[in-house]
């Protein structure tokens with residue numbers, strides 16, 4: 001590979017058409033190439049037998065199809081698989097495959113580390129190293145899909161859903177994200193429906209608005225608190241984009257979204273955001289204001305957080321308040337517990353290149369534990 005060869009995993013179909021046109025090739029050649037790469041998982045131009053030899057020769061000088069190096073693979077007894085990928089310079093990111101009865105989901109990372117610094121997230125505690133390139137985002141699906149097909153000895157699609165919920169805040173890596181989403185959706189590549197591709201954000205309001213214009217897929221928003229003072233502590237980005245602005249952006253997003261509701265993620269933290277009163281505040285916040293589903297997530301404790309998982313009874317009581325108010329509520333099952341693959345546990349390994357002032361703001365959350373009956 002020459003140092004400046006283009007990694008074709010980083011081009012959506014329009015990008016590949018433009019690239020091929022620079023080589024004097026027509027659009028249908030780009031479509032053929034795109035299908036070889038994404039539908040058949042082929043990286044070697046010499047094996048793309050229905051491409052003209054002259055094109056294959058041209059490509060081999062200027063382009064590559066280069067996946068990520070796998071550092072580790074862990075397989076859980078429940079079928080969940082977690083891969084740690086090397087993205088260079090001491091950074092590694094994770095992707096998680098989660099098979100269920102009616103779907104198979106790949107959770108993909110968008111950044112090495114994360115600058116948002118949510119208090120309950122182990123990625124956030126590591127700081128931020130860099131944005132992933134489009135090729136590095138797409139390579140996670142390309143690798144997992146074709147590995148799993150090979151293991152099954154079948155060309156049938158394995159992964160039916162993608163969630164941008166791994167390491168990183170996808171909307172803070174917008175320019176790389178959108179071409180990756182387009183490749184996930186494209187019928188000549190993975191052909192996933194917009195309803196089955198979800199971007200999960202901590203609430204980058206201007207980028208929610210742009211996503212609605214550029215590539216509206218399903219949206220999940222990490223809410224985690226019913227009030228601004230508490231959300232300021234849990235999701236520091238709230239200081240910049242408070243709840244009112246966030247909910248307005250969610251409502252506007254629905255005009256173009258493939259689903260008629262927003263999913264709000266709510267990580268249940270013992271004594272922090274899990275009281276029945278806070279459930280009632282949450283009802284007040286969203287009921288009749290934003291069509292939504294609320295997904296309660298059991299917290300996965302890690303030592304640096306200083307936080308604990310809410311007891312099951314407390315989660316149930318919280319869910320009951322929401323359900324009685326007519327709000328669709330689910331409690332997320334934890335998956336891959338034996339390989340630390342659950343939400344918020346994707347640690348990877350990153351070199352913290354967060355600048356010093358940002359690093360200083362990572363104070364622990366103030367945990368106020370109300371007295372309550374023992375369980």
Ligand code: SF4
Pocket residue numbers: 114115116117118121122123124125166167168169201202222
């Ligand atoms: S929850 Fe998401 S946005 Fe918050 S720190 Fe973790 S990766 Fe970043």
